[in-house]
Amino acid sequence: MSKLDPRLHPYRPDLAAEHLRGQVEAARFVAGTPYEVIEPIADLRRAPVPDAPLDTQALMGECVTVYETTEEGWAWGQLGNDGYVGWLSANALIAPGPAPTHHVAALRTLAFPGPDIKLPPLLGLPLGARVSIVKADERFAVTASGLYLPAVHLTTLDAAEPDYVTVAEKFLGTPYLWGGRTSLGIDCSGLVQVALAAAGLPCPRDSDLQEQALGSRLAFSDLRRGDLIFWMGHVAIACDGDTLIHANAHHMAVAVEPVAEALARIKKMGSEVTSVRRLG
Numbered sequence: 001m002s003k004l005d006p007r008l009h010p011y012r013p014d015l016a017a018e019h020l021r022g023q024v025e026a027a028r029f030v031a032g033t034p035y036e037v038i039e040p041i042a043d044l045r046r047a048p049v050p051d052a053p054l055d056t057q058a059l060m061g062e063c064v065t066v067y068e069t070t071e072e073g074w075a076w077g078q079l080g081n082d083g084y085v086g087w088l089s090a091n092a093l094i095a096p097g098p099a100p101t102h103h104v105a106a107l108r109t110l111a112f113p114g115p116d117i118k119l120p121p122l123l124g125l126p127l128g129a130r131v132s133i134v135k136a137d138e139r140f141a142v143t144a145s146g147l148y149l150p151a152v153h154l155t156t157l158d159a160a161e162p163d164y165v166t167v168a169e170k171f172l173g174t175p176y177l178w179g180g181r182t183s184l185g186i187d188c189s190g191l192v193q194v195a196l197a198a199a200g201l202p203c204p205r206d207s208d209l210q211e212q213a214l215g216s217r218l219a220f221s222d223l224r225r226g227d228l229i230f231w232m233g234h235v236a237i238a239c240d241g242d243t244l245i246h247a248n249a250h251h252m253a254v255a256v257e258p259v260a261e262a263l264a265r266i267k268k269m270g271s272e273v274t275s276v277r278r279l280g
Contacts (some may be wrong), residue, residue, distance in 0.1 A: 007055075007206065008083045010067055010076075017067055017078070032065040032077070035093040040125050041182055042092035044084060048074035054179030055086050056190070056205050061100040061130025064093060082193070082205045098144045100130035102154040105161075105198070107170050107183045109153035115140045122147065126182035127170070128194055130157070160200030165226055168195040168237050168245050171254040176247050188235050191247045191254060192228065195237070201279065207235040215277035223259065227278050231271045236262065 004024060010017040016026035037058045045052040048070055056079075058064060063080030070076075075090040110121035125131075132144040133154070140148045161167050168191055170183075177185025181194055189207040196203040204210050211230045218227070227238040236246035244262055247254045263273065 007085060008209075010065075010078045010085045015068055015076075017065075030067050032067045034096055035064045035066050035075070035077070036096045037062045037064060037088075037092055038094045039089075039092040040123050040129060041184070042088050043179070044079065044086040044088050046086060048072065048076070048087045052087070054177075056082075056084050056179050057181040058088065058092075059126055059129045059181065061103070061132075063096070064088065066093065081197075082203070084205050098132040098134075100157060101133050102131055102141065102156055104129045104131075104149075104153055105155040105159075106150075106153035109149055111143075111147040111149050112140075113146075113148065115148050117150075125149070126184070127167075128181070128197055158200075161198045163226075164195040164199040164201065165237055165239060165245070167198040168192075168254075169239075169256075171247070172245070172256065174247070174254045176249055176252045176254070186247050186254065188247045191245075192235050192237060196279075207233060210235060211275060211277065215279040217275050218278050220273065220276050223276060224278075227276055229259075229276050230274045231266055232274060234266070234271070 011020050011024040011026055014027045016024050016029050018029045018031045021029045037060055040060050042058040043054055044056045044058055046055055058079050064077045066075045066077035068076040069090050073090045074087050075093055076087050078085045104125050104127050107127050109125050111123040112119045112121050133141045134144050135142050136151050141151045141154050142148055174183050175185045178187050180186040181190040189210055193203045193205055204213050223238050223241045225238055225240050229236045236244040238244050242259055243256055244259050245256045
């Protein structure tokens with residue numbers, strides 16, 4: 001049997017998804033149960049322990065297919081958004097409710113218990129979180145669960161930002177966090193994924209997967225706004241022919257810097273550009 005990428009295919013020696021029967025070896029196969037993320041941010045970890053490496057994050061309203069739930073309160077499943085597989089807190093998941101109708105378009109927004117900004121907010125929701133709106137006026141949109149969100153911070157699911165570089169630039173100064181996908185912390189491929197998603201463009205989670213799946217290769221000398229620049233284990237977005245934006249461990253933040261400066265620093269660390277890719 002050919003080896004499937006375990007990041008994107010739910011299988012382990014003891015357990016695998018039913019749809020992988022005949023493709024992988026496992027002690028047992030299960031169909032999986034659909035769930036929905038109810039927390040603003042749900043960490044997806046490599047193992048069912050709180051200090052396991054953070055691989056990515058699921059956001060409120062995203063779908064998860066769960067194949068196992070442990071007595072310790074961990075759920076092993078696959079994210080519907082990008083197919084990533086890992087462990088989440090079972091407390092962050094509920095049975096699917098009303099289908100989401102809107103997503104958060106602001107970098108962050110607050111959810112209030114009523115139509116009054118002086119009330120203590122109940123939650124802070126990140127860009128990309130999905131909610132089901134049942135009614136709205138000029139000031140507030142009300143979710144099916146009774147949260148009041150500033151209407152100006154929401155757009156319908158089919159609305160797309162015209163420029164994903166502008167979306168990425170909203171994250172300037174955001175702390176670098178391996179596996180992060182929000183303004184509380186984000187990594188290089190998370191920044192690309194979140195920015196493209198806001199523009200209505202599906203995107204894999206990790207930089208190597210992005211390099212394989214996105215756009216077409218072009219010469220570095222033809223660099224322009226929106227092009228993706230890949231190194232081994234890293235990705236940046238061109239702001240124009242001379243500058244780029246990326247979440248990086250050198251600045252420990254999302255930063256804009258000259259392309260030449262970034263190239264020189266990363267080359268000194270032993271990495272060369274592996275490709276430049278253009279979407280569309």
